[in-house]
Amino acid sequence: MIWESEIESFKGYLKVEKGLSDNSINAYVTDLTKLVTFVKEKGILDKGPDGISLTELNEMMEWVTQRGISPRTQARIISGIKSFFKYLLIEEKIEKDPTALLESPKIGRKLPEILSVEEIDSIIAAIDTKKPEGQRNKAILETLYSCGLRVSELIDLKISNLFFESGFIKIEGKANKERLVPISTKAIKEINLYLSEYRRTLRIHPDSEDVLFLNRRGKKLSRVMIFTIIKTLVEAIGMEKNVSPHTFRHSFATHLIDGGANLRAVQEMLGHESIITTEIYTHLDKEYLKNTMIQFHPRS
Structure with missing residues (x-):
């Protein structure tokens, strides 16, 4: 088997059968590229995926470690490689999965960086609404915070999926799964101002007529542009x-859960497939936990 052709087939499997985004x-292909680079350097490229052993995969991970790649990234690489060989096994292109006993490095649970309400207000307040795109940027940040969207969900948000009368928006998430997410009155207000003050002045590209947030050329915003907007504002306030x-x-x-929201409800709003993923947001401070114990435990 040829590595390149099998990786191309795997890409088709991920897109069509798994419904993954580009x-x-x-990301999967990037991880597999590291494996291909390793087998090239080792001189065993001609073996193909069906000739790789567990020993060689372990050597590959040592090779990755020597290049200073973090344990968390190593775990992701192993996950991608395991998925690739699982696909080959399903398609009967290999008889045995060499990754079955391949172990991931132990990694701690990384808590996400969060902002206080005051910090979010400071970032949004730094937007210059005198600039043509100012109101758009304000609407973008209010929507991100109000609805907890992924950046890909934000840039793909459609006008036809805004149900402001009901207080919801429809999101097309990972693997094309749809969900309804509540939206705050503040975000609705900023979006309506953006629609009336900025978007209506644009010459909209035919492919973007139903896309909510547009650039100056009337096309859908890129992921990079959202990152740039936020980075510029954060730097502006120091x-x-x-x-x-x-x-x-x-x-x-985090703000929902700290405020007492039900974990299952937050899972639904975030579009997490597993509630285990949502549990990372329950990083309450120790003083709060101690006070909860004192207040509610029968022995306290």
Whole structure:
């Protein structure tokens, strides 16, 4: 078997059968590229995926470690490689999965960076609404924080999926799964101002007529543009935190849970397949936990 052709087939499997986005597929391919680079350097490229052994995979991970790649990234690489060989086994292109006993490095649970409500207000207040795109940017950040969206969900948000009368928006998430997310009156107000003050002045590209947030050329915004908007604002107020669009999503979830929201409800709003993923937002401070114990435990 040829590595390149099998990876191409795997990409098709991820897109059609798993329904993954292009970004997710590219992440898998990037991880597999490291394996191909290793087998090239080792001189065993001619073996193909069906000739790789567990020993060689372990050697590959040692090779990755020597290049200073973090344990968390190593775990992701192993996950991508395991998925690839599982696919080959399903397609009967290999008889035995060499990754069955391949172990991932132990990694701690990394808590996401979050912003306080005051910090979010400071970032949004730094937007210059005198600039044509100012109201758009304000609407973008209010929507990110109000709804806890992924950046890909934000840039794909459609006008036809806004149900402001009911207080909901419809999101097309990972693997094309749809969900309804409540939206705040503040975000609705800022979106309506953006629609009336900025978007209606644009010459909209035919492919973007139903897309909510547009650039100056009337086309859908890119992921990079959302990152740039936030980075520029954070630098403008001198904030030292590493803030990204996902920080607003983390803050949305954390503020809800800290305020007493049901974990299952937050899972639904975030579009997490497993509630285990949502549990990372339950990082309450120790003083709060101690006070809860004192207040509610029968022995306290």
